[in-house]
Amino acid sequence: MSVTEHDLTLPLTEDAVRALRVGDFVYLSGEIFATAGLPTHDRLLGCLDGVEPLPFDMHGGALFHLGSLNQEAEDGSLEILYMNPTTSTRFNGHMPRLIPGLGLRATGGKGGLGAPSAQAMAKAGCVYLSFLGGGAEILTAAIRKVTGIGWPEMISHYRIARIEVERLGPLTVGIDAHGNSIYDQTARHARDRRSALLAEMREARDA
Amino acid sequence: MAITDDMIFEATKQLYSRSLRKVPEDAKAALAAAMQTETNETARRTLELQLKSAELAERKDRFVCSDSGVPVYFVKIGSKAELACDFKASIRAGYEELVETIEPPLLKHVTNPLTLERGYHGKDMPIVTYDFESGVDYVEMTCSPKALGSGRWAALELFTFPSLEEIETYVLDVAIKAGAQHCPPVVMGVGIGGTFDHCAGLAKKQTLRPIGEINPDPTLAAMEDRLTRAVNGLGFGPMGTGGDTTVLGVHIDFSSGHGFTPVAVCFNCWINRRTRVRIWGDGRMEWGE
Numbered sequence: 001m002s003v004t005e006h007d008l009t010l011p012l013t014e015d016a017v018r019a020l021r022v023g024d025f026v027y028l029s030g031e032i033f034a035t036a037g038l039p040t041h042d043r044l045l046g047c048l049d050g051v052e053p054l055p056f057d058m059h060g061g062a063l064f065h066l067g068s069l070n071q072e073a074e075d076g077s078l079e080i081l082y083m084n085p086t087t088s089t090r091f092n093g094h095m096p097r098l099i100p101g102l103g104l105r106a107t108g109g110k111g112g113l114g115a116p117s118a119q120a121m122a123k124a125g126c127v128y129l130s131f132l133g134g135g136a137e138i139l140t141a142a143i144r145k146v147t148g149i150g151w152p153e154m155i156s157h158y159r160i161a162r163i164e165v166e167r168l169g170p171l172t173v174g175i176d177a178h179g180n181s182i183y184d185q186t187a188r189h190a191r192d193r194r195s196a197l198l199a200e201m202r203e204a205r206d207a
Numbered sequence: 208m209a210i211t212d213d214m215i216f217e218a219t220k221q222l223y224s225r226s227l228r229k230v231p232e233d234a235k236a237a238l239a240a241a242m243q244t245e246t247n248e249t250a251r252r253t254l255e256l257q258l259k260s261a262e263l264a265e266r267k268d269r270f271v272c273s274d275s276g277v278p279v280y281f282v283k284i285g286s287k288a289e290l291a292c293d294f295k296a297s298i299r300a301g302y303e304e305l306v307e308t309i310e311p312p313l314l315k316h317v318t319n320p321l322t323l324e325r326g327y328h329g330k331d332m333p334i335v336t337y338d339f340e341s342g343v344d345y346v347e348m349t350c351s352p353k354a355l356g357s358g359r360w361a362a363l364e365l366f367t368f369p370s371l372e373e374i375e376t377y378v379l380d381v382a383i384k385a386g387a388q389h390c391p392p393v394v395m396g397v398g399i400g401g402t403f404d405h406c407a408g409l410a411k412k413q414t415l416r417p418i419g420e421i422n423p424d425p426t427l428a429a430m431e432d433r434l435t436r437a438v439n440g441l442g443f444g445p446m447g448t449g450g451d452t453t454v455l456g457v458h459i460d461f462s463s464g465h466g467f468t469p470v471a472v473c474f475n476c477w478i479n480r481r482t483r484v485r486i487w488g489d490g491r492m493e494w495g496e
Contacts, residue, residue: 069311086355111388112387133272136269172448185449186448187386189441190383196440200433205371
């Protein structure tokens, strides 16, 4: 079976998002937002509650769970020395509200998100993209420019970096905008296989 | 000639830095071998991407992953090694020098669990385990930095007089619970027996064993084979997008104990961070994985 590839430009339209299917490969060009911070996600929820303003308007945007070493270069410009995904399931409690609240068209990281997030994504027209964990050099090479750092008072990987990327990827569609989740499918498959696998081990032990 | 503080300091610094930049050769060979047997197209492409990432990081002398984890060292002291060093002080000093000077800089991952404040330093950092080895004239140090991705899914359960079936069922259930959160394909380390603390140590040390090495104990070798097939049969695949390759190996060790039997399971993610060095009193340092 061959894999479908998409070369997409950000910001994504709802149609472009709805055209993606679980298992597709995606390359992204344009502007993304990146953070790996749990406190950052708490603050973003606070923004939705009016506690403080959002550092950026992310409506229609792509917010990824990526940690980065970002800093001000000697000439005063912003730079990222490396970036790489973090575990998204840590944000299972945040994303069902952040996806519609921020108006996201794409989110992602590694490890996927739970069913409530998948439902929020189907409703809003948003996808989850899986990044290669341990892919720092491949992902960092796609950075063209760092165009903003939100909440600079936080430690590096907690800040929200606004980054211009070119052909960031390949990323795998882990959850599509139709309620399909590769993570739910694989977890269900594993649970279904459990008794057969235990029986195979028993047979091998008794052989 | 004796092993000095300077040598331990230097080894501590370099081990950590090297472990962040280089995927061990046996792990790369196992990923390449998995590409040949993997039947899922997406999984094959992910394996290919993992090998490309490893190659790029190594060639450009950069980090494979942005999460440098917490520093974890194992020190084995040869009974014939001549020592003129304060291990604890030199390892701490080496680590502190490293975090101030390493390029590119590390992200702040060392976390105070009571306040959740993060930095480079903290109580009990680096985490070091000491052991002895009879009949050798060197000190061997291994560094295996541990990050959240795979660190968080380790588990331990205490059984009483368990059958092999109960043990294997537990290991499989830990693998099901971890799913693909630990950046597969992983190496699973399993400890059986001893006491609570000893068993966890056995499991952890098994993640440092070279991939593909046959267990000299035939009972454990057979158990490793059964569990490797079973965990791969779960179908999580590389990075959890489905496939036949979830583990590169299940490595098991055991210890005698009482009738209460701990079983510990832990994971090392696909980049398999582990770097080793042997240090002799004449200043020789032999680097390995």
